[in-house]
Amino acid sequence: MRRVTALALCALACAALAAAQPSYWIALNYRVTFTGDGSALVEALFHPFAIDGRSLFGDPDVERNMNSSLTGLANYTLLMFSDNPRLLKHTPFIYEKRLDEVVLCDVANTGVLSEFKGAYVLSARVYLNTSSYVKPFNGSVFEVKVRDSFTSLDVRSWIDVIEFRLEGAKLLGYRWEPPFARGPVEAKEGYLLWVNFNEPQAPDFYVFVLEAPGFTYVGEPPEVNATLTAVEFDGARLKVVVANTGSASGYVYVRAVYGSGEQARKVYLHPSGSREVVFPDVQGASVEVELYSGSALLEKRVAESSAARPKPQPRPLPHLPLFAALLAAAVLGAVYFAKRRRRSAAKGASWQEPTLQFKNYNGKVFKKRGAPLPWPRLRSA
Numbered sequence: 083m084r085r086v087t088a089l090a091l092c093a094l095a096c097a098a099l100a101a102a103q104p105s106y107w108i109a110l111n112y113r114v115t116f117t118g119d120g121s122a123l124v125e126a127l128f129h130p131f132a133i134d135g136r137s138l139f140g141d142p143d144v145e146r147n148m149n150s151s152l153t154g155l156a157n158y159t160l161l162m163f164s165d166n167p168r169l170l171k172h173t174p175f176i177y178e179k180r181l182d183e184v185v186l187c188d189v190a191n192t193g194v195l196s197e198f199k200g201a202y203v204l205s206a207r208v209y210l211n212t213s214s215y216v217k218p219f220n221g222s223v224f225e226v227k228v229r230d231s232f233t234s235l236d237v238r239s240w241i242d243v244i245e246f247r248l249e250g251a252k253l254l255g256y257r258w259e260p261p262f263a264r265g266p267v268e269a270k271e272g273y274l275l276w277v278n279f280n281e282p283q284a285p286d287f288y289v290f291v292l293e294a295p296g297f298t299y300v301g302e303p304p305e306v307n308a309t310l311t312a313v314e315f316d317g318a319r320l321k322v323v324v325a326n327t328g329s330a331s332g333y334v335y336v337r338a339v340y341g342s343g344e345q346a347r348k349v350y351l352h353p354s355g356s357r358e359v360v361f362p363d364v365q366g367a368s369v370e371v372e373l374y375s376g377s378a379l380l381e382k383r384v385a386e387s388s389a390a391r392p393k394p395q396p397r398p399l400p401h402l403p404l405f406a407a408l409l410a411a412a413v414l415g416a417v418y419f420a421k422r423r424r425r426s427a428a429k430g431a432s433w434q435e436p437t438l439q440f441k442n443y444n445g446k447v448f449k450k451r452g453a454p455l456p457w458p459r460l461r462s463a
Contacts, residue, residue, distance in 0.1 A: 109187030118250025120297030301377025305332030
C-alpha cells in the first residue's frame with residue numbers, strides 16, 4: 083500500500099491550473115511471482131480512497147487522474163530490480179481493472195488492515211537474468227534482491243504490503259536487509275507475505291536464493307561503448323581518463339583494485355566525450371583498473387607506480403674490446419705524430435740542408451738543395 087495524494091504525485095507543479103483536481107489516497111500492494119523460466123511477473127495493485135476511508139474505485143475523475151501517473155508507477159516497479167531500468171529487459175506494461183482482487187491498507191494508521199474490493203493492476207514480466215540485483219551461483223541457482231524502490235528514493239515512504247509467490251521455481255533460502263527490519267508475517271511453501279506498518283519495519287531489500295530450470299545468466303548489457311585512454315600515477319594518486327567511443331550517452335563504472343583495498347567511481351559520459359577520474363591514496367606497487375558498463379567488463383589494465391618500476395640500467399656497449407683496441411691505437415698514433423712534429427721542429431732550428439754543386443762535361447754548374455742531381459748521360463764513343 084502506498085498512500086499518496088494525487089496532488090503530491092502530479093498536481094503540485096501546476097496547482098494554479100488544477101484547482102478542481104480530485105484529492106485522494108492510494109492503497110498500493112505488490113505481488114511478485116517467480117517462475118521456472120527465470121522471470122518474475124510483477125503486479126502493482128492499487129485502490130483509491132477518500133480521506134474519510136471511502137472507496138473511490140470506479141470514480142471516473144479519479145481514474146482519469148490516476149492514468150497520468152502510470153509512467154511514474156511503472157518506473158518504480160522497474161527500480162525494484164535494477165539501478166538503471168533502461169537496461170532491464172521486460173515485457174510491455176499492461177494496465178487493467180480487476181474486480182476480483184483485494185487490496186490491503188492501514189487506512190487509519192492504527193496498525194489494523196482494511197480490505198478494499200477491486201484493484202487497478204499495472205503488470206509486466208521482468209527477466210531476472212538482466213537484473214543488476216541478481217548474483218548467479220551455478221547453473222540454474224541464483225540470488226535475487228528485490229528493492230523497496232520507494233524507500234530508496236524517499237526514506238519517508240515504503241512498501242506496506244508485498245507478497246512473493248513461486249510457480250515452477252524453487253525457494254532455497256531467503257532473508258531481508260537490514261536484518262533488524264520485520265520478517266514475513268506469513269511463510270509457507272511457495273508463498274511469503276510482508277506487512278509493514280512503518281518505515282523501520284519495512285526491509286530495504288528482500289533477498290531470495292532460487293532455483294529456476296530455465297534461468298541463464300546474461301547480465302545487464304553495456305550502456306555505452308567506452309575505453310581507457312590513460313592510466314597513470316601522480317604520486318599516490320591514480321588518474322584514469324575514460325572516453326566514450328559511441329554515439330549513446332550513459333554511465334560507466336571504473337574500479338581500481340590494489341593490494342590494500344579497492345575504489346570505484348560511477349561516471350556519466352556524453353557521446354564522444356571523455357572524463358578524468360582520480361583515485362586518491364592508492365597504496366601498493368601496482369593497481370588493476372577495470373572498466374564496466376552494465377554487467378559487461380569493457381577493458382582491464384594494470385598500472386605500476388613509479389616507486390615500483392625498476393630503475394633503468396645502462397646498457398653495455400656492443401663489441402667493447404674492439405672499441406678499446408681502436409681507442410688505444412688512436413691514442414698511440416696521436417702520441418707518435420706529436421713527438422715527430424716536435425723532433426722536426428727542433429731540427430729545423432739548427433740545421434739546413436747543404437747545397438750541392440756539380441759540373442757536367444761542358445763545365446756548366448747545376449745546383450740542387452738536398453738530393454743529388456742526376457748524373458749526366460754519357461755519349462758512347
